[in-house]
Amino acid sequence: MSEAKHSIALLGNPNSGKTALFNILTGLNQKVSNYPGVTVEQTIGMAQIENSPVAIIDLPGTYSLVPESHDEAIVAEEFGKWAKGENTPDCIISVVDSTNVMRNLYLTTQLLDLGIPVVVALNMIDLAREKSIEINCEKLKEDLGVFSVIPVSARLREGMNDLKRSISQAIRRKSETPPIFPIPEPVQNAILPLQNWYRDTFQFSEYLSRSFAIRSATVGSTNGIGSPDSPLMDACKMDLKMIGFPYETLEPTLRYHWLDQVVPKAEIPIEKKSRSEKTDEILTHPWGGPLIFVGLLTFIFQAIFSWAGIPMNMIDNSIARFGNWVAHQLPPGLLTDLLVEGIIGGAGAILIFLPQILILIFFMTLLEDFGYMARVAIMMDKAMTKVGLHGRSVLPLMSGYACAIPGIMATRTIDSWKERLVTILVLPLMSCSARLPIYALMIGAFIPDQTVFGYFGLQGLTMVLMYFLGTVTALILSLIFSSWIKTERKSSFIMELPPYRIPLMRSVFRQVYTRGKLFVTDAGKIIMAISIVLWFLASFPKVDSENGEKQTIHTSFAAKIGKTIEPMIAPLGFDWKIGLGLVTSFAAREVMVSTLATIYNVGNVKDDVISLSDAMKRDKNPVTGKSIFTPLVALSLMVFYVYAAQCMATFAIVKRETNSWKWPVFMVVYMTGLAYFGSLIVYQGGLMMGFS
Amino acid sequence: MIQEILVGLILISAVVMIVIRFRKQVTVGDGNHHCDDCGSD
Numbered sequence: 001m002s003e004a005k006h007s008i009a010l011l012g013n014p015n016s017g018k019t020a021l022f023n024i025l026t027g028l029n030q031k032v033s034n035y036p037g038v039t040v041e042q043t044i045g046m047a048q049i050e051n052s053p054v055a056i057i058d059l060p061g062t063y064s065l066v067p068e069s070h071d072e073a074i075v076a077e078e079f080g081k082w083a084k085g086e087n088t089p090d091c092i093i094s095v096v097d098s099t100n101v102m103r104n105l106y107l108t109t110q111l112l113d114l115g116i117p118v119v120v121a122l123n124m125i126d127l128a129r130e131k132s133i134e135i136n137c138e139k140l141k142e143d144l145g146v147f148s149v150i151p152v153s154a155r156l157r158e159g160m161n162d163l164k165r166s167i168s169q170a171i172r173r174k175s176e177t178p179p180i181f182p183i184p185e186p187v188q189n190a191i192l193p194l195q196n197w198y199r200d201t202f203q204f205s206e207y208l209s210r211s212f213a214i215r216s217a218t219v220g221s222t223n224g225i226g227s228p229d230s231p232l233m234d235a236c237k238m239d240l241k242m243i244g245f246p247y248e249t250l251e252p253t254l255r256y257h258w259l260d261q262v263v264p265k266a267e268i269p270i271e272k273k274s275r276s277e278k279t280d281e282i283l284t285h286p287w288g289g290p291l292i293f294v295g296l297l298t299f300i301f302q303a304i305f306s307w308a309g310i311p312m313n314m315i316d317n318s319i320a321r322f323g324n325w326v327a328h329q330l331p332p333g334l335l336t337d338l339l340v341e342g343i344i345g346g347a348g349a350i351l352i353f354l355p356q357i358l359i360l361i362f363f364m365t366l367l368e369d370f371g372y373m374a375r376v377a378i379m380m381d382k383a384m385t386k387v388g389l390h391g392r393s394v395l396p397l398m399s400g401y402a403c404a405i406p407g408i409m410a411t412r413t414i415d416s417w418k419e420r421l422v423t424i425l426v427l428p429l430m431s432c433s434a435r436l437p438i439y440a441l442m443i444g445a446f447i448p449d450q451t452v453f454g455y456f457g458l459q460g461l462t463m464v465l466m467y468f469l470g471t472v473t474a475l476i477l478s479l480i481f482s483s484w485i486k487t488e489r490k491s492s493f494i495m496e497l498p499p500y501r502i503p504l505m506r507s508v509f510r511q512v513y514t515r516g517k518l519f520v521t522d523a524g525k526i527i528m529a530i531s532i533v534l535w536f537l538a539s540f541p542k543v544d545s546e547n548g549e550k551q552t553i554h555t556s557f558a559a560k561i562g563k564t565i566e567p568m569i570a571p572l573g574f575d576w577k578i579g580l581g582l583v584t585s586f587a588a589r590e591v592m593v594s595t596l597a598t599i600y601n602v603g604n605v606k607d608d609v610i611s612l613s614d615a616m617k618r619d620k621n622p623v624t625g626k627s628i629f630t631p632l633v634a635l636s637l638m639v640f641y642v643y644a645a646q647c648m649a650t651f652a653i654v655k656r657e658t659n660s661w662k663w664p665v666f667m668v669v670y671m672t673g674l675a676y677f678g679s680l681i682v683y684q685g686g687l688m689m690g691f692s
Numbered sequence: 693m694i695q696e697i698l699v700g701l702i703l704i705s706a707v708v709m710i711v712i713r714f715r716k717q718v719t720v721g722d723g724n725h726h727c728d729d730c731g732s733d
Contacts, residue, residue, distance in 0.1 A: 335695035338702065526713055532706035587710070648714060 004046060004055040006171045007087070011075065011111060012095030013104050014061030015498050017123040020154035020507075021095055022058040025049075025164075042074060050168040057089065063103070065110045066219050066251070069392070070412040080225040082114055083208060091117045091147070091170040093163075098128035098135060098151070099499065102256075102263050108146065109181065109255050113211035117147035117170035121163055125151040127499060140266035147173065155504055181258035183210075187250070190239035191217055197228045218251040276499050280375065289379050297467065300363045302460030304356045304436075305444065311355040316611060319348040323609030337602075342535025345609045346598030347528040350590050351520070352612075353437035358516050360433060364402060365511045369503035373398060378497065389478040393423040397474065400430030401467070402515075404650045408657055422481045424657060425667055428650050429474040431467045431642060433515075434523070434589040438641050439466055441593055442634035445613040462638075470642045473674070526587055531594050534558060534584060538602040553603035554622075572640065572679040573633040575621070585646045592641070632691045636683040643678050645671035 012018040022028065026045030043058045059078060060071035067073035082088040092111050096104040101122075111118050122128075122135060137149040148166040152159035194213035198204050202225065204212065212222050217236050221227045240247040283289055323344040330336040367373050377394040384394060392414045399407035407427050414420040431439075443459050450458050537558040553559060561583065562576030569579050577599050578592075585592040593612070600615040619628040645651070645668040654664040 331695075333695040334699045338699050525709065529706040529709040529713075532702060533710065536703055587713075 004053045006049075006052070006090045007055040007057060008091045008093060008167060008171070009057045009059060009078075009082075009089040010093050010095060011059055011107065012061060012121075012123075013063055013097060013107060016061065016095045016097045016104060017154045018061055018095045019058060021093070021121060021123065021152070022056060024154055024157060024160060026056055042078070049164050049171070052168075054167070054171070062107065064107055064252075066215065069415045072413075076222075079111075079114070080222065082116075083204065083212070084202060084225060088114070088116065091119060091167060091173075093119050093121050093167065094146070095121045095123050098122045098125045099131055099133060101133075101135065101266075102259055105144070105259055105263065106252070106255055108144070109258065110211070112145060113208050115205060115208065117173050119163070119166050119170050120144070120146050120149045122149060122151045123154055126153040126156055126158065127501070136266045140262070143262040143265060155501070155507075181255065182261075183214075183254055184245075186243040187240065187245055187254070190236055190243060190245070193232055194228055194236050197232060201226070214251050214254065217247050218249070276371075276497075279500055280497065283372065284375050284378055289375070293376055293379065294464070296367070298456055298460050298464050300360065301463035301467075302457040303363070304359050304440070304463070305449070305457065305459045308355040308359055312352050315352050315354065319344060319351065320609045320611070323348070327608065337539065338532065338535055340609060341539075341601040341604075342531050342598055343528060345601035346531035346535060346594045347524070348609075349597030349612050350437060350524075350527055350594045353440055353590075353593070354516060354519065356440050357433055357436055357519055358512055360436060361402070361515045362508065362512050365508045366503050369501065369508060371498045371500045374498050383475065384478075389419075389422065389426075389475065389482070393419065393478075396423055397427055397430055400427045400432060403432050403434070404428045404430070404647065405653050408650070408653050411657070418485050421658065421663065422478050422485055424654055425481055425663065425670075426474040426478045428645060428647065428667065428671065429470045429477070429643065431470045432589075432647075433519075434647065435466075435641050437590045437593045439463055439638055441613065441616075442638050445616055446629065446631040446634035466638055466642050469639065473643065477670075523588055523590060527591055527594050530584055530587055530591050531598050534580075534595055534598045535602060537561070538599050553599065556602075558599065571684065572676070573630075573636045573683040574640075574679075575628050577619075577628070578637065582640075582644075582646070585644075587648050589641060589644070589646050592646075626692075630692055632683060632686040635686070636679045639682045640675045640679040643671055643675035645675075 010018055010022055022043070022045060025047040027047075028043075028045045042060070045056050045058065047054050047056050059075045062072040062075045065076045065079055067076045092114070094108040094111055096108065105120075108118060108120060120140070122137065125135075128135065135149075135151070137151060140146075141149045147170045150159055150163045150166050152163050188210075191210065191213040194216060195206070195209045198209035198212045199206060202209075212225070213236075216222050216227050216233065217240065220233065227233070237247045240250065245253075283292060323340050326344060327336060327340045330339070364373075367376075377398055380398070381394050384397075389397075393411070395413070396407045396410040399410050404427055407430070408424050411420045411423045411427070414423060440463075443462050447459050447462050452458050452461065538553055538556050540557060541555070558580055559576060562580035565579035565583065566574075566576040569582070574582075577596060580599065581592040581595040584595045596616070597612045600610055600612060600619075604610050604615070616629045617627075620626065621628055651664045651668060654667055655661060658664070
C-alpha cells in the first residue's frame with residue numbers, strides 16, 4: 001500500500017462479480033462465489049495499472065449507501081470518510097451487473113456525488129449478450145456523467161485491458177464535474193437548509209451537500225459523518241410533507257426517477273423466456289427440491305468414498321514407505337523415533353484424507369458457482385423461518401459446511417444482534433470439512449461398503465446422516481435459543497437468485513487448490529506441532545521392562561492423561577486413546593486422527609509405519625480381549641464429533657465477534673453436553689439393542 | 693546425545709508454536725461486534 005501512489009476503490013452490489021474483478025486486477029485469491037455477501041470486510045490488494053502500482057480496495061457488496069447490515073455499514077462509513085477527504089481514492093470502479101443495470105446503477109449514482117472519477121465496469125457482459133441485452137456504453141456514459149463505461153466479463157477475462165486503460169486515465173484526471181440529476185424545485189427548496197448545513201459544517205461542495213441533505217431527510221442520519229440537529233431535520237420533513245413528498249422514500253424516488261430517464265435510452269432489452277426460471281421450478285420445488293438436494297449430497301458423499309480410494313491408498317503407501325525408508329536410513333535413537341512415529345506416522349496420517357477433502361470442496365464449489373447453493377438457501381429459508389431462524393442466517397449457516405470461521409464472520413450481514421447471536425451459537429453444529437477425516441476414518445473402517453435400497457451406498461448414506469444430524473439439531477436449537485434470547489424483530493431475507501452459470505473450471509480448481517493448500521500448510525502446522533508433543537507424551541517415561549518398548553505406551557504420560565479421562569467416557573464406548581484424542585483435538589478436530597495415529601505408531605513394536613485403519617481394527621482391550629473399535633463405537637464417536645465444540649479457532653472467533661467470553665464458553669458447554677449425551681444415547685442404546 | 697538435543701529443541705519449538713497459535717487466536721482482534729442490550733458491547 002505504501003509503495004502505491006494511487007488508490008482505487010471497488011464498489012458494487014452483492015454478487016455483481018466485484019471480488020472476481022479484484023482477483024484478476026490484483027492477482028490475489030479472495031473467495032469468489034455465485035451468491036451474495038462473500039466480501040464482509042474491506043480487502044486491499046496491489047495491482048499494476050499501466051506499469052504503475054495501484055492499491056485496490058475491495059469493499060463489501062452493497063445495494064446503496066444507506067446500510068441494512070454491518071458489512072454495508074462499512075461501505076457507508078468509508079464513503080463518509082472519503083467525503084471528508086480522509087484517504088479518498090483517486091477513482092472508483094463501480095461494478096455493475098449487466099443483466100440488471102437499473103438496480104445496480106442506483107449505487108453508482110450515489111458514488112458520483114463524491115466528485116471523483118467513476119469508472120463503470122459493466123460486468124457479466126457475456127450473460128447480458130446471452131439474454132439479448134445490448135447496452136449503449138457511450139450513451140450511458142454521457143447521460144450518467146461517469147468517467148467511462150467499460151463492458152467486461154470477469155468470468156471470461158474479457159475487457160480487462162480496456163478497464164485498466166480507463167482506470168489509468170481516470171487516475172490522471174483526479175476530479176470529475178458531477179452531473180446534476182433533476183430535482184423538482186419544491187424539493188430543492190425544502191432540503192436547502194440541510195444542504196447549507198452540510199456545506200457550512202464540512203465544507204462540502206454544493207452537489208455533495210445536496211446529496212447528504214437528501215439522504216439525511218430520507219433516513220434521518222448519514223453514516224460516517226454527523227447529521228443536523230433534530231429541529232432542522234423536522235422542519236425539512238415538514239416542508240416535504242406539505243408539498244406532498246413522502247420523505248421516507250425521497251432518495252430512492254429521486255434517483256430511480258433519474259435512472260428511469262437514463263437507462264431505457266442506453267439499454268435495449270429483448271425479453272426471452274428464461275431457462276433459469278424453468279430450472280428453478282424444478283430445483284426449488286417444495287417437495288422435489290429437497291429430494292434433489294438429498295440425492296445430490298448422497299452422490300457427493302458416495303463419490304468421496306469411491307473416487308478417493310485410489311489416491312488415498314497411494315498416499316497411505318507412500319507415507320508408510322517413506323517412514324520405513326527414514327527408519328532404515330537413520331541410526332536408531334530418539335530423533336529417528338520422533339521422525340518416524342510422531343511426524344511421519346502421526347501428522348502424515350492426516351494427509352491420507354486430503355483427496356476426500358479436495359473432492360468435497362470440488363463439488364461444493366461447483367454447486368456454488370453453478371448457482372445451486374443460492375437455491376438451497378432459498379429452500380432452507382422456508383424451513384428456518386418455521387423454526388425461528390431468520391432469512392439472513394441462511395448463507396452463513398451454509399458456509400458452515402465448509403468451515404465455521406467464515407460462516408461466523410458472514411453473520412455480520414445480519415442486522416439484528418440477537419438473530420446474529422443465535423446464528424453464531426448454532427453455526428458450529430453444521431458439519432465442517434475438519435470433521436471429514438474423522439467421519440471418513442470411521443466409516444471407511446467400520447461401515448461396510450454395500451448398497452442399500454438398490455442405489456444408495458451405505459457409506460455415503462452414513463455420511464449424509466451425520467451432516468443431517470448436525471443441521472437438524474442446529475434448527476431445533478435455534479428454535480430454543482430464539483425463545484430464550486428474544487429477538488426484537490424478524491429481519492427480511494432479500495436474496496436475488498443469481499442466474500445459473502456454467503462454472504469456470506479454472507476458478508473451481510483454484511478454489512480447490514487454495515483450500516487444499518490451507519489444509520496442508522495452515523492446519524498442517526498445528527497438527528505437526530501437536531503430534532510432536534504427543535509423541536513425547538506417548539514415549540516417556542521410558543520404563544525398563546522385560547516386554548520391551550510395548551510396555552512404554554501404557555505407562556506413558558499420554559496414557560496417564562487418557563486413563564484419567566477414561567472413566568468419564570467409558571459409558572460412550574471410548575477408551576483412553578480416544579479420550580486423549582478428545583483433549584488434543586480441541587486445537588482442531590482433525591487432530592483426533594493424528595493423535596490415534598501417533599499413539600498406535602509409538603505402541604507399535606516393529607519399526608515400520610502402521611496403517612491407522614488396520615491398527616484400530618486389530619486393537620483389543622488387554623483385560624477383556626474385546627475389540628476397542630466396533631461399528632457401534634465408531635458411530636458413537638462420529639455422533640460425538642457432530643456435536644463437539646472441538647475447535648480452538650471457532651472458540652476464538654466467537655469470542656472476537658461477540659466481544660465476550662460468556663458466549664464462547666456457553667457454546668463449548670452446551671455443545672460438549674450435547675456431544676456427551678448424543679454419544680451416550682447411541683452407545684448405550686446400541687448395546688441394549690444387542691449391538692456390540 | 694546429538695539426537696536427544698535435537699529432539700529437545702524440536703519439542704520446545706512445537707510447544708512454543710502451539711502457545712503462539714493459541715495466543716494469536718484468542719487475542720481480541722478488531723471484531724465486528726454489536727450488541728443492542730446484552731451488555732457485552
